[in-house]
Amino acid sequence: MANIHSTAVVDPKAQLGDDVIVGPYSVIGPNVTIASGSQIGSHSIIEGHTTLGKGNKIGHFSVIGGNPQDMKYAGEPTRLVIGERNMIREYVTIHTGTIQDNGLTTVGSGNWIMAYVHIAHDCRIGNHAVLSNNAQLAGHVHVGDWAIIGGMTGVHQFVRIGSHAMVGGASVLVQDVPPFITVSGNRATPYGINVEGLRRRGYSTDVITALRGVYKLLYKSGLRLEEAKKKIDSIASLETPVVSQEIRGFLDFLGMATRGIVR
Structure with a gap:
């Protein structure tokens, strides 16, 4: 009762x-x-x-x-x-x-x-x-599993925040945040992979290393988004099934981004 x-x-x-x-x-x-x-x-x-x-x-x-x-x-x-x-x-x-x-x-x-x-x-x-x-x-707004959104953060309508992403406090999000990455600022910009969060949740060194490579291709290579996605896809095909699964999930998220991703 x-x-x-x-x-x-x-x-x-x-x-x-x-x-x-x-x-x-x-x-x-x-x-x-x-x-x-x-x-x-x-x-x-x-x-x-x-x-x-x-x-x-x-x-x-x-x-x-x-x-x-x-x-x-x-x-x-x-x-x-x-x-x-x-x-x-x-x-x-x-x-x-x-x-x-x-x-x-x-x-x-x-x-x-x-x-x-x-x-x-x-x-x-x-x-x-x-x-x-x-x-x-x-x-x-869509928020994925294990995502962290810092205090005082404002998220624009229709934005998607990927799984295991971390958003710093007092940030402003007007574009999608891919899985696994850390963003912060007004407007939010990327600062790398959420390494500590992934370690705490049991992700292997191989997966984290591969995701760091994906991040570099997406944000540090100077490639256009579509070019980077092709490179990432080719990497996924060479990895072990466990690593490939996470990379494919990352690619799937990019493919559904309607507002663009934080840059």
């Missing part, structure tokens, strides 16, 4: 799993589903067509599932789906999707989302990402 504080307001239609804790003065709307083991801090609002998986922790004064800040939004029943075991701290705002995209905002599992972060409509956050204090994501 859920543990609901006497001052909280929980709509009878809301579905709360076993051991869910709802703190003082929080409000849970009718179209909300919260799985077992989740904790909702005081004065938080969970609204909209929102689903939270198991073991999430929502900080005080957060607003989860609010309407998208999009002037085209006309009240459609768009959704927000959040996975499991996410830490979502104080004053975080996460909005539902819009029908101009696929009507869905998603947050994966195991993410650490710090205070005052904003995740706008139609964003897609992977797993194990870190969004530091006051990181601000505009609509339709």
Whole structure:
């Protein structure tokens, strides 16, 4: 049975799993589903067509599932789906999707989302990402697994941040960030491969060395992007399957970049 504080307001239609804790003065709307083991801090609002998986922790004064800040939004029943075991701290705002995209905002599992972060409509956050204090994501932004976004960073709509990428604090992103690299600044520019992050996650020396070579081809060779991609493709074909898989993933990301990549 859920543990609901006497001052909280929980709509009878809301579905709360076993051991869910709802703190003082929080409000849970009718179209909300919260799985077992989740904790909702005081004065938080969970609204909209929102689903939270198991073991999430929502900080005080957060607003989860609010309407998208999009002037085209006309009240459609768009959704927000959040996975499991996410830490979502104080004053975080996460909005539902819009029908101009696929009507869905998603947050994966195991993410650490710090205070005052904003995740706008139609964003897609992977797993194990870190969004530091006051990181601000505009609509339709995609963030890959294990990516780190520094505090006070602003991300333009439709930007994609690749897996294992690291964005320095107070950066401004208006173009895509390929996987594995570190960027920083206003506007953000690349500073090499996220070597320390890859080591911590068990990537081998061979993979890291190969990715450093890919980075040099992309950013240090003077080649045009299409020329660099051909060179990178030829390298992938000569590597071991494990190394080749990571390089191919890098190439796939480049092939889907619609806003260009940080340069």
